[in-house]
Amino acid sequence: MSRLGDLLWRFPSLGMAWRNLGRNRVRTALATLGIVIGVVAIASLGIAGVALQQQATTDLGSLANEVTIRAGSDSDSDGVTDEQVEAIRSVVGGAPVVPERTNSTTLSSRDGEEAFVSVTGVSNADALYSVSEGDAPERLRSGALLTADTARRLGIELGDPVTYDDRLYRVRGIVESDGGFGGGSELVVPISAVDDREAYDAVTVVAPSGDAAQEIVSRLESRFNTGDEEELSITNFASVQENVNSFFDTLNLALLGIGAISLVVASVAILNVMLMSTIERRGEIGVLRAVGIRRGEVLRMILTEATFLGVIGGVVGAAASLGTGLVIFEVLAGDPTLVFEWRSLRYLGYGFGFAVTASVLSGLYPAWKAANDLPVEALRG
């Protein structure tokens, strides 16, 4: 006998159940397949929901983390003043505060192609922009950054010059298109290159997270805007993030519901298989009862069979779901290893747990029925 067999026989219900399942391998395999499909449905749909949510959050990018401050309707100046910037810095603590001046211009390539771009003048470019090529310096004093789309269209590469306000700037970084609302064509130049006004058009505060951004918004509101007076206009897209999250929570629930239906179908299949197999073995169970096997022991044996189906189906299903999850994350997020994060991984646990629970519940009735059959009736077959 195999080592596994020896171990199982220490628990007679396990050993008997294992052998019984081995008697009709095709039926056992099909019942297990039903459970596998149910688990894969639950776990893969759950993981797909997580992947979609993660991708949507990434697409929204820094938007939710950024707080944009402009001159309010009751402001005396036509922008955000240096004093206000200092006040903002003191309110937000350590988060980067980036004053900006904006304008627009038309860039043209050597062969006459033109592109309309918005121009942003900043000093600490690294806080706002991430580059795919070149660098975004902490202090932008010379050179410029250009969005990738525009650069491609105009045939501009790293190190090429662009003209703004009759001055040449060498492109030192290509900015990834954000994909969010801030996306579009943008030329980033040193702040000194845009206007020479005192005030700034906007100030962006980069918070570590969406929640922190909202916290900063409320602090700034109470510092600058009292009652009906709006000294500064403060905007943040964290609420968009919240809506997105809530949408995906609903979507996930719906997906899990669909997955759960397939597991319910699978557990009905197990109920059927267990019922059939106990009816077929009625005489045999009668023999067990006749030779003195207790009702509880018969019940445990059959319940164990159902549990085995659930555990095997759950393990195989979880493994298959992990594979599916790797593919889903590879396709949606480009990084398959993200599936190993707990928020995805837990759906494997849910799927397995549901599978075992559904199988045990499905086994209860057949087990109870077989155990309580009168031996003298059962022996007649």
Place this chain on the structure above:
Amino acid sequence: MTVVALDDAVKRYRTGGEVIEALAGVDFRADRGEMVTVIGPSGSGKSTMLNLVGLLDTPSEGTVRLDGRDVTDFSEDELTEERRSEIGFVFQAFHLLPMLTAAENVELPSMWDTARDRSDRAVDLLGRVGLGDRLEHTPEELSGGQKQRVAIARALINEPDVLLADEPTGNLDQDTGRTILDELTRLKRAEDVAIVAVTHDEQLVDYADRVVRLVDGVVQ
């Protein structure tokens, strides 16, 4: 010493609207070390009697005694315990579990007693019925006579006081039937058990210490 007894046992069945009296007041006893053969045509009530003696069923009237104790009103769970420790069964169709080896089949009645390992006794019993070299064979690898020997070994695993055999030779040819009956005769002495064999096969009469003839639910 009387091991098992029926006192004026009556068993009625209700089939459809009709009440059938399968046993109409039967007195019966079996003593340690004797083989009692209950013989009768089909429908005579001998299977019903065996079910009562084997504690698989309870009488409509009368008393069942096991080792002098009145077990008539025992609950199903109590009867199970008595069957487990005091009674061994041998069936006409052997009723071995196909997924278990010969040794495992013999151990079956004691399998859930994990505190008590009966595997040595199972091997010993199989050796005594001449199947010492068939321990790991499954039932489908055994002949009819070998299966019935395994069944006899299984009936004896828990050292019962009484061994009940329902048509033990019914599925076997004459020669094989004889060897099984020789085996039972040997074991009844060696194990000091009462053997109650129910049959319509007159061959069993030759092996019996006592013959009980049953016709229409009445002992003749």
